[in-house]
Amino acid sequence: MSTASSSIALSVNLNKIALIRNSREGNYPNVVAFGQKCLEAGAQGLTVHPRPDGRHIRPHDVYALRKLVSDFPGTEFNIEGNPFAPPKGDYPGLMALVKETHPHQCTLVPDSDSQLTSDHGFDLTVNRQTVEVIVQQLRELGVRSSLFMDPIVEQVELSAAIGADRIELYTGPFAEAFQCNDNNLKVLLDDYIRAAETAKALNIGVNAGHDLNLDNMPLFKQVPYLAEVSIGHAFTVDSLLMGMDAALKAYLEICA
Numbered sequence: 001m002s003t004a005s006s007s008i009a010l011s012v013n014l015n016k017i018a019l020i021r022n023s024r025e026g027n028y029p030n031v032v033a034f035g036q037k038c039l040e041a042g043a044q045g046l047t048v049h050p051r052p053d054g055r056h057i058r059p060h061d062v063y064a065l066r067k068l069v070s071d072f073p074g075t076e077f078n079i080e081g082n083p084f085a086p087p088k089g090d091y092p093g094l095m096a097l098v099k100e101t102h103p104h105q106c107t108l109v110p111d112s113d114s115q116l117t118s119d120h121g122f123d124l125t126v127n128r129q130t131v132e133v134i135v136q137q138l139r140e141l142g143v144r145s146s147l148f149m150d151p152i153v154e155q156v157e158l159s160a161a162i163g164a165d166r167i168e169l170y171t172g173p174f175a176e177a178f179q180c181n182d183n184n185l186k187v188l189l190d191d192y193i194r195a196a197e198t199a200k201a202l203n204i205g206v207n208a209g210h211d212l213n214l215d216n217m218p219l220f221k222q223v224p225y226l227a228e229v230s231i232g233h234a235f236t237v238d239s240l241l242m243g244m245d246a247a248l249k250a251y252l253e254i255c256a
């Protein structure tokens, strides 16, 4: 019988800080300075999800943040993105960024530029072979791979079969059901629990993220074996409401 997760690493996603910065010329707010404050205050990692259209994190941020994380031993840098999105403008492609910066973890996400945000996991019954090649490349680079996943046992099994190190459970539907107090919330939570238990049984790690926040995390922690959550959108809003130090403290307490 599995128990609720504790000691979950918090990786702060900096996309929304970059989004504010990009709404003006110049470098305000400074994404690297914000990331530094997060690490100084105890965040275990930083996450970025550069997209080809450059709407938030841009390649120069990825290089600078990689360097910053190196100054905080024990913390991790996680780059997310679609490995199949072609280079565009100064975006060299996800794998080029990974090769140049060698992050601790690369989370593969099947999103397209036309999506407002990430909204589904991989379907490995369709994309198994192409994703397996990328997972293998990451292994050769010594970068931990993680696959963005809906909580579907078959998909978790396929992730293990192609050699992924971790899955990242896409928590958008959970967050939405929580917010609406949906009747299906318990059923949905059970799906996440089953997916995490499957991953554990197959010896792959479990991350989670998307629209997690201070309200829904206490329930989501019922999902066992969570190694890391990446949180950006709600953390940025809570930093505005509470101040960043207080917000980070609250998130770290919830992950403890």
Ligand SMILES: CC(=O)[C@@H](O)[C@H](O)COP(=O)(O)O
Residues within 6 Å of the ligand: 013, 015, 016, 048, 049, 056, 080, 109, 116, 117, 118, 148, 209, 210, 232, 233
């Ligand atoms: C994979 C995932 O869920 C996050 O990277 C998310 O996509 C970040 O969201 P935004 O960039 O839309 O804020």
Ligand SMILES: NCC(=O)COP(=O)(O)O
Residues within 6 Å of the ligand: 013, 047, 080, 168, 208, 209, 210, 211, 212, 230, 231, 232, 233, 234, 235
């Ligand atoms: N991988 C999910 C992530 O990085 C953060 O998502 P969100 O908290 O900005 O929705």
